[in-house]
Amino acid sequence: MKPERNMSNKQWWQPALSLFVRLSSWIAFPVVTAVFLGNWLDKKYGSEPFGLIAVVGIAFIFSMIGLVYETGKEYQEILKNEKIKSKIKGDEK
Secondary structure, X not given: OOOXXXXXXXXXXXXXXXXXXXXXXXXXXXXXXXXHHHHHHHHHHOOOOHHHHHHHHHHHHHHHHHHHHHHHHHHHHHHHHHHHHHXXXXXXX
């Protein structure tokens, strides 16, 4: 029989992977969507390359706002965990 593993040791990489996916999606999805939308607008109105540049610029701003928001949430979570750890270490002494 295999010894039972501690779940926290088995899945130590999941929070990092989750953060990577969330932050990457804030970059990839708006920019990819903007490229398709910008190309469509350029073809429809004959405004090459200004539609693409404008929409990608808006997507960049949207991405930066999302990245700052997600990073702030993660930072608050880290601070909360550090406070909990320091309280536990303080109680042990």
